[in-house]
Amino acid sequence: MVPMPEKTYLQAISDGLRQEMHRDERVFVLGEDVGVYGGAFKVTAGLLEEFGPWRVIDTPLSEIAIVGGATGSALMGLRPIAELQFSDFVSCAWDQLVTVAAKQHYRAGTSVPMVVRLPSGGGFSGGPFHSQSPESAFTHVPGLKVVCPATPHDAKGLLASAIEDPNPVLYFEHKHLYRRIKGEVPDERYTIPFGKARIERAGDDITLVTWGAMVYTAAGAADELQSEGVSVEIIDLRTLQPWDKQAVLESVVKTSKLLILHEDTRTSGFGAEIAAQVVEDAFEQLDAPIRRIAAPDTPIPFSPVLEKAYIPQVEDVAGALRELAGY
Amino acid sequence: MATQTQIEVVMPQMGVSVSEGTIVKWLKSEGQQVAADEPLLEISTDKVDTEVPSPADGVLGSIVTLEGETVAVGTTIALITTVGEALAEPEPEPVSTAIGSGAPDPPEPVAAQLAEPADRTFVSPVVARIAAEHSVDLERVSGSGHGGRVTKKDVLAHIAAATTPEPETVTSKPLPAPVTSSAPSNGDRLEPMSQMRRSIAEHMRRSLDTAAHATTVFEVDMSNVVAIRARLKPEFLERHGVRLTYLAFVARATVEALRNWPWLNAEIRGDEIVTHSYINLCIAVAVDGGKGLVVPAIRNAEGLNLLGMARAIQDVGDRARSKRLKPEDVEGGTFTITNPGGHGSVVGTPIINQPQVAILDTEALVKRPVVISDDKGVDAISVRPIMNLCLSFDHRLIDGAYAVQFMAEVRRSLESWGEERY
Numbered sequence: 001m002v003p004m005p006e007k008t009y010l011q012a013i014s015d016g017l018r019q020e021m022h023r024d025e026r027v028f029v030l031g032e033d034v035g036v037y038g039g040a041f042k043v044t045a046g047l048l049e050e051f052g053p054w055r056v057i058d059t060p061l062s063e064i065a066i067v068g069g070a071t072g073s074a075l076m077g078l079r080p081i082a083e084l085q086f087s088d089f090v091s092c093a094w095d096q097l098v099t100v101a102a103k104q105h106y107r108a109g110t111s112v113p114m115v116v117r118l119p120s121g122g123g124f125s126g127g128p129f130h131s132q133s134p135e136s137a138f139t140h141v142p143g144l145k146v147v148c149p150a151t152p153h154d155a156k157g158l159l160a161s162a163i164e165d166p167n168p169v170l171y172f173e174h175k176h177l178y179r180r181i182k183g184e185v186p187d188e189r190y191t192i193p194f195g196k197a198r199i200e201r202a203g204d205d206i207t208l209v210t211w212g213a214m215v216y217t218a219a220g221a222a223d224e225l226q227s228e229g230v231s232v233e234i235i236d237l238r239t240l241q242p243w244d245k246q247a248v249l250e251s252v253v254k255t256s257k258l259l260i261l262h263e264d265t266r267t268s269g270f271g272a273e274i275a276a277q278v279v280e281d282a283f284e285q286l287d288a289p290i291r292r293i294a295a296p297d298t299p300i301p302f303s304p305v306l307e308k309a310y311i312p313q314v315e316d317v318a319g320a321l322r323e324l325a326g327y
Numbered sequence: 328m329a330t331q332t333q334i335e336v337v338m339p340q341m342g343v344s345v346s347e348g349t350i351v352k353w354l355k356s357e358g359q360q361v362a363a364d365e366p367l368l369e370i371s372t373d374k375v376d377t378e379v380p381s382p383a384d385g386v387l388g389s390i391v392t393l394e395g396e397t398v399a400v401g402t403t404i405a406l407i408t409t410v411g412e413a414l415a416e417p418e419p420e421p422v423s424t425a426i427g428s429g430a431p432d433p434p435e436p437v438a439a440q441l442a443e444p445a446d447r448t449f450v451s452p453v454v455a456r457i458a459a460e461h462s463v464d465l466e467r468v469s470g471s472g473h474g475g476r477v478t479k480k481d482v483l484a485h486i487a488a489a490t491t492p493e494p495e496t497v498t499s500k501p502l503p504a505p506v507t508s509s510a511p512s513n514g515d516r517l518e519p520m521s522q523m524r525r526s527i528a529e530h531m532r533r534s535l536d537t538a539a540h541a542t543t544v545f546e547v548d549m550s551n552v553v554a555i556r557a558r559l560k561p562e563f564l565e566r567h568g569v570r571l572t573y574l575a576f577v578a579r580a581t582v583e584a585l586r587n588w589p590w591l592n593a594e595i596r597g598d599e600i601v602t603h604s605y606i607n608l609c610i611a612v613a614v615d616g617g618k619g620l621v622v623p624a625i626r627n628a629e630g631l632n633l634l635g636m637a638r639a640i641q642d643v644g645d646r647a648r649s650k651r652l653k654p655e656d657v658e659g660g661t662f663t664i665t666n667p668g669g670h671g672s673v674v675g676t677p678i679i680n681q682p683q684v685a686i687l688d689t690e691a692l693v694k695r696p697v698v699i700s701d702d703k704g705v706d707a708i709s710v711r712p713i714m715n716l717c718l719s720f721d722h723r724l725i726d727g728a729y730a731v732q733f734m735a736e737v738r739r740s741l742e743s744w745g746e747e748r749y
Contacts, residue, residue: 283452284452284453284456285452285456286451286452286453287452287453287454287478287479322598323597326472326597327473327476
């Protein structure tokens with residue numbers, strides 16, 4: 001048996017893009033510096049040479065133009081993949097995304113099959129404009145789908161699903177995972193369904209729900225608790241809209257204790273939605289208050305010391321797990 | 328200068344299930360004098376129609392709820408203005424200021440400020456559901472969670488223990504005859520456990536399962552205490568009707584020493600240590616001829632002198648033996664003294680009264696030959712009244728060095744008891 005190739009998270013996205021562009025002529029990429037320069041993070045490196053300037057389009061520095069162009073071309077039957085250099089600047093494209101793309105099918109019955117790639121997340125002193133994780137805000141907009149892969153395998157499989165999907169999909173790729181995380185990624189094409197969580201590790205005592213880069217923070221904390229005799233079940237949601245309520249509820253039935261972890265800020269973060277849903281559907285299963293670990297409600301500091309205090313760390317999560325275990 | 332106070336008249340609760348009442352008729356009008364307990368109004372509820380007496384002497388200041396109106400129980404329906412006596416010193420005239428109406432704020436009720444909320448054990452939703460489904464009495468499940476809370480695991484383990492049959496023993500040895508019926512054999516007597524016995528059994532087992540028990544024993548030379556007690560005993564009895572026991576001296580010495588060793592007056596809640604600012608000293612009292620035990624607490628024992636301590640011990644002991652303790656008498660203890668020495672016991676290993684972290688055991692006062700050194704270092708054998716004090720402590724919180732330093736202080740305090748000390 002041939003061993004499966006190991007790829008970085010970034011390579012998995014890159015390979016996925018290339019594979020989809022080969023498979024389907026309607027697929028094209030557009031964004032700032034995605035062509036000649038190969039993308040700010042080199043995700044699209046080599047695509048211009050391989051597919052030519054009609055399918056790899058360098059755009060002006062205008063997020064609303066990028067998303068507006070993608071929306072229009074999707075309406076005309078193409079499969080655009082728009083790259084916003086940093087997910088922070090998605091706010092500039094809010095109107096095209098929320099007012100136009102998200103509501104088009106409801107208003108006119110026409111589908112908008114586009115993907116917006118959003119490099120997100122902190123951990124490298126990028127400061128308040130280059131480190132945010134704004135996925136929660138878009139889960140609040142009916143008509144948009146929200147995807148947050150944590151592993152190279154999921155990054156490629158969810159990208160293929162996002163391109164196939166007839167709706168606008170926001171694909172949040174975590175910058176801090178690009179080159180830090182490697183994993184087995186099949187060469188052949190595969191898809192991963194939306195709304196199906198991945199059990200990162202099974203456990204009996206506490207359910208820990210998270211996604212994106214926080215999956216690794218969660219795993220570090222769960223390792224610590226394992227050595228203290230507490231078994232933590234980590235659920236990687238993979239997609240937030242739709243999200244796998246069933247998997248979370250089944251786990252809570254088993255453990256009766258729930259910790260939710262996200263890198264986005266606390267208030268109105270997606271953790272609040274999960275907590276509310278579990279209380280509505282599984283109140284009589286709970287043996288402890290639901291806890292959330294999230295970033296504080298402030299912009300993200302530049303200072304490495306302050307950024308470390310801002311982004312949830314292994315010890316923060318381990319502390320919360322210990323409290324729940326002892327409750 | 329007279330002081331005025333407003334007293335609220337509220338819609339009374341005329342029965343457990345009654346939630347509202349209707350004003351039928353006001354018997355006084357605004358501005359009229361009314362005496363305490365004088366009928367003030369008539370009300371009608373779905374249980375009874377009745378007169379409501381005035382709660383105080385005064386003037387009916389204002390009627391809030393008019394005749395024919397229906398309001399919830401507890402709603403203010405009128406205000407009565409009472410007029411108090413002049414204060415000893417005349418108050419200055421109120422100085423008008425830019426803000427405020429000039430009316431003094433009513434004083435905060437002191438009792439309400441001091442009252443602490445009753446400590447109620449929290450039952451989580453999942454535990455409540457499982458207990459209901461399996462008809463489990465949670466009072467009988469020992470809790471391993473935060474503050475002794477019964478966790479889901481605790482209640483599941485309790486159910487499993489109650490329903491799992493004993494594993495079959497595979498053995499070639501002859502087994503003792505199994506107990507096949509509830510009928511006692513050969514004149515054995517069978518009797519149900521009393522509620523007290525069951526709760527003692529549960530508490531003792533839970534304490535051993537919770538605390539890491541360790542016991543240390545100190546010999547105390549009670550010569551000074553014996554002499555002083557002999558002198559004070561008739562005086563306490565004649566003048567105060569109080570029996571002065573050795574226990575009172577030990578309790579006083581203990582309370583003083585606890586001030587310097589506060590972790591012994593503490594409890595463990597989850598992974599936090601709660602150190603109490605007050606000492607509620609529990610005294611174990613044997614009842615029913617040794618077949619029962621209650622442990623009432625002397626509240627704020629840190630504020631009692633020797634007479635007060637002796638009186639408090641006598642009071643809780645008398646009330647325990649005559650079964651006149653109230654539920655609150657046996658709650659909220661922070662440290663316990665048990666006193667089995669009266670029957671000659673010289674060493675004990677008492678079990679901690681949860682959620683406390685230590686228990687002191689006072690043993691019999693026994694005359695023993697002991698070696699005494701004078702100031703020149705010359706040894707001599709002397710006969711001294713010696714009492715052993717045994718302290719069981721929860722080694723999870725209290726280390727040996729901490730426990731023995733506390734005990735050394737108790738011993739020092741008892742051995743150096745002076746005439747002037749109360």
